[in-house]
Amino acid sequence: MAKIIWAGQSCFQISVSNSKDSQANIVIDPFSEIGLKNPNFSADILLVSHNHSDHNNVKSVSGDPFLIEGPGEYEVRGVFIKGIPSFHDDVLGKERGLNTIYAIESENIKLCHLGDFGQKQLTDEQLEKIGPVDVLMIPVGGNFTISSSEAQKIIGQIEPKIVIPMHYGLPKLNIKLDDVDKFLKIMGKNSVEPQDKLVVKTNTLPKEGEMEIAVLKP
Numbered sequence: 001m002a003k004i005i006w007a008g009q010s011c012f013q014i015s016v017s018n019s020k021d022s023q024a025n026i027v028i029d030p031f032s033e034i035g036l037k038n039p040n041f042s043a044d045i046l047l048v049s050h051n052h053s054d055h056n057n058v059k060s061v062s063g064d065p066f067l068i069e070g071p072g073e074y075e076v077r078g079v080f081i082k083g084i085p086s087f088h089d090d091v092l093g094k095e096r097g098l099n100t101i102y103a104i105e106s107e108n109i110k111l112c113h114l115g116d117f118g119q120k121q122l123t124d125e126q127l128e129k130i131g132p133v134d135v136l137m138i139p140v141g142g143n144f145t146i147s148s149s150e151a152q153k154i155i156g157q158i159e160p161k162i163v164i165p166m167h168y169g170l171p172k173l174n175i176k177l178d179d180v181d182k183f184l185k186i187m188g189k190n191s192v193e194p195q196d197k198l199v200v201k202t203n204t205l206p207k208e209g210e211m212e213i214a215v216l217k218p
Contacts, residue, residue, distance in 0.1 A: 001016070001017045001107065001109075001199065001200065001201050002014055002015065002016045002017075002106065002107075002109050002111065002135070002199070002200045003015040003197055003198070003199050003200075004135070004164065004197060004198040004199075004200065004216070005196075005197045005216070006164070006166065006216035006217070006218055007030075007031075007036070007037075007039035007041070007218055008031070008034075008036040008037075008039075008170055008173070008218035009029070009031045009034060009036065009166065009167055009173070009175075010028065010029040010031075010049065010113070010115060010116065010137070010139065010166050010167050011027070011028065011029045011030050011031055011039050011041075012026075012027070012028045012029070012113070012137060012166075013025060013026070013027050013039075013041045013043070014026040014027075014028070014104070014111065016079060016106040016107060016109070017107065022077070022078065024044045024045060024076070024077040024078065024079050024106070025041070025042060025043045025044050025045070025063070026043060026044070026045045026046075026047065026079065026104065027039075027041045027042075027043035027045070027046050027047070027061050027065065028046075028047045028048075028049070028102065028113050028137075029047070029048060029049055029113075029115065030046075030057040030058065030060050030061050031057055032057035032060065034173055034174055034175055035172045035173050035174035035175075036170065036172055036173055036218065038057065038060050039057075039060060039061075040060070041060075041061050041062070042061065042062045042063035043061050043062075043063050043065035044063060044065055044066065044076070044077055045065055045066050045068065045076050045077065045079060045081070046058060046061050046065035046066070046067045046068070047068050047069075047081070047083075047100075047102050047113070048067070048068070048069045048100075049099055049100045049101075049102070049113070049114075049115025049116060050098060050099045050100065050115060050116055051069075068081060068083060068102075069100075070083055070085075070100050071083040071084060071085045071100055078106060079104065079105070079106045080104070080105045080106070081102060081103070081104050081105075082102070082103040082104075082129060082130075083100045083101070083102055084100065084101040084102070084103065084126055084129045084130060085098060085100065085101075086098070086099045086100065086101050086114075086115070086117055086119060086122075086126060087099060087117075087118055087119050099114075099115045099116050099117055099118065100115055101113070101114050101115060101117065101126065101130065102115070103129065103130050103131065103133075107202070108202050109134050109135070109200055109201075109202060110131065110132055110133055110134045110135075111133070111134065111135045111136075111137070112130055112133045112135070112136050112137065112158065112160070113137040114136070114137065114138050114139060114154070115139075116139060116144060116145050116167065117138070117139060117145055117146055117154070118144070118145055118146060119146070120146070120150055120153070121150075121153060121154065121157060122154060122157050122158070127157060127158070130158065133158050133159075133160040133161070134160065134161045134162060134200065134205055135160060135161070135162045135163075135164065135198075135200055136155065136158055136160035136162070136163050136164065137164045137166050138151050138154060138155065138163060138164070138165060138166065139151065139165075139166055139167035139168075140165040140166070140167065140168050140178070140180065140182075140183035141167050141168035141169055141177030141178045141179075142177060142178045143175075143176060143177055143178070144167075144175070144177070145167055147178070148178060148182045148183040148185075148186045149186055151165070151183060151186075152183075152186050152187060155187075155211075159211075160211065161205050161206045161210075161211060161212070162198070162200065162205070162206065162211070162212050162213075162214055163187075163211065163212070163213045163214070164198065164213075164214050164215075164216060165180050165183050165184075165213070165215065168180045168183065170218060180215060184213065184215075187213060189213055192213055192214070192215045193215070194215045194216060194217045195214065195215070195216060195217065196216070196217050197216070198214045198216060
């Protein structure tokens with residue numbers, strides 16, 4: 001089982017249960033100084049997709065976590081993590097540098113966090129490294145990452161079972177991004193009821209070919 005909470009921007013806390021007695025808290029991309037309330041998360045594992053202040057506020061995360069800040073393969077507390085190199089833009093990183101995609105697997109649930117992905121599409125090598133995805137966390141706000149329409153194409157490449165949009169405009173956010181409604185419209189969803197958290201279990205995942213979009217409240 002995985003319980004997913006969103007703090008805004010690209011910051012998530014994912015609690016995975018490895019067995020009856022064991023669990024691990026994963027925090028991804030904690031932010032600072034973007035107008036939103038700074039996340040107050042504790043973690044066993046902390047992932048940072050790239051070194052920008054709206055993604056790398058590692059000091060805000062308590063619990064003395066195992067820190068991962070780039071590509072590689074890791075196993076921590078029964079959680080398998082693969083950091084996959086990518087670009088923050090569509091010109092080979094010349095404008096905004098590098099970004100790490102994280103593929104995370106625990107208890108047969110496969111998650112993928114794209115960070116500040118800026119390429120117009122994934123390469124075959126990136127797709128192969130990502131592999132099958134149950135839950136995809138994808139930026140949709142444009143300007144600094146892929147746009148809503150580009151996100152739709154990336155989703156088509158990955159074919160996840162559940163999509164969680166992230167990195168989009170919010171009322172107090174001081175970074176100019178498109179709002180989530182633009183993405184939902186492109187995806188053919190007139191409205192999706194936001195929820196406080198998403199609980200994912202292998203036996204309740206959508207069936208093959210039936211993708212769901214989950215909008216979380218920050």
